[in-house]
Amino acid sequence: MNKELKELIFDQINKNNKRRNKVVFLTGAGISAESGIPTYRGTNGIWVKGSTFYKPESFGTFEHFSKNADQVWQYTFFRKKMFHDAKPNKNHRLLVQIENNLQDRFHCITQNIDNLHQRAGTERLYEIHGNLREMRCSEECTKEVYTIPSEISLKRIDEDLTCDEKELLKCTKCGEDTRPNILWFDEFYNERNFKLHSSLKLAKNSSLMIILGTSGATNLPIRLVEQTLKYGGYVIDVNLEDNNFTKSFSTKKRFYSIREDIYSFLADMLQIIN
Structure with a gap:
């Protein structure tokens, strides 16, 4: 991190503005890469069932779920196993210190x-984008969100759900399929499940937003950066390569790009604020 950015961070951290003094970190798959979790969109994210190959953009949709609920739930428990076996890495731990x-x-x-x-x-x-700890009725018969039953075992990629496990994934109110409480490619952000308005309000009141390991491939992250810049905040994009944020905001005077690994940046930032 160069001297200019260090001074900028120091100034914003010590900014005496009660309304716009928040420091917001916007994180994506890159922060979890060292934990061994492949990105959903990447080559390793393509799911194969028998002889059928699914691209993420077609598999990760409500339309696909509505026709293949058992497939999607089986894959969900495979991903849950992947996440369960992974461990938080040094990037996550540095963020906690900050x-x-x-x-x-x-x-x-x-x-x-x-x-x-x-x-x-x-x-x-x-x-x-939600989480894989929760589920809700796919027919939205209720606004309630439930914890995914712990009785359902985590799955290998080729291991199917049992009949008893499928029953545990039925809505207790209407009997229809439940669904993972995550945002699919053919769905829209909202406040109830995906913190749309809360996150935009945070961005508005941020003196500093730091992007870590996300390329801005979906629209809300782009809107969050727009919001921070619109209301006078600064944005620092920490990624190894240029991305959609660079394309959209590189000409903005309060937008900075830094091309280094996340850990090095966070370690420097921790020193600045200590």
Whole structure:
């Protein structure tokens, strides 16, 4: 991190503005890469069932779920096993240290559904793509969200759900299939499940937003950056390569790109705020 960015971070951390003094971290798959979790869109994210190959953009949709609920739930428990076997890495742990230092000024908005932020100890967290801890009725007969039954075992990629397990995934109110409480490619953000308005309000009141390991492939992260810049905040994009944020905001005077690994950046930032 160069001297200019260090001074910028120091100034924003010490900014005496009660309304716009939040420091928001926007995280994506890149922060979990060292935990061994492949990205959903990447080559390793393509799911194969028998001789059928599914691309994420077609498999990860409500339309596909409505026709293949058992398939999607089986894959969900395979992913849950992958997340369960992974461990929070040094990036997650550094973020927790920064949160402990900044306290109420710290907030993390994550696109990840892997639960690693929570397991590392992050408390002020907004999951804008949902999570794999919860399920809800696919027919929306109720607004309630339920914890996915712990009685259902985590699955290998080729291991199907049992009949008893399928029954546990039925809505207790209407008897229809439940669904994972995650955002699919053919769905829209909302406040109830995906913290749409809460995250936009955070972005508005941020003096500093730091992007960690996400390319801005979905529309809400782009809107969050727009919101922070619109209301006078600064944005630092920490990624190894240029991305959709670069394409959209590189000409903005309060937008900075830094092309280095997440750990190096967070370690420098921790020194600045200590």
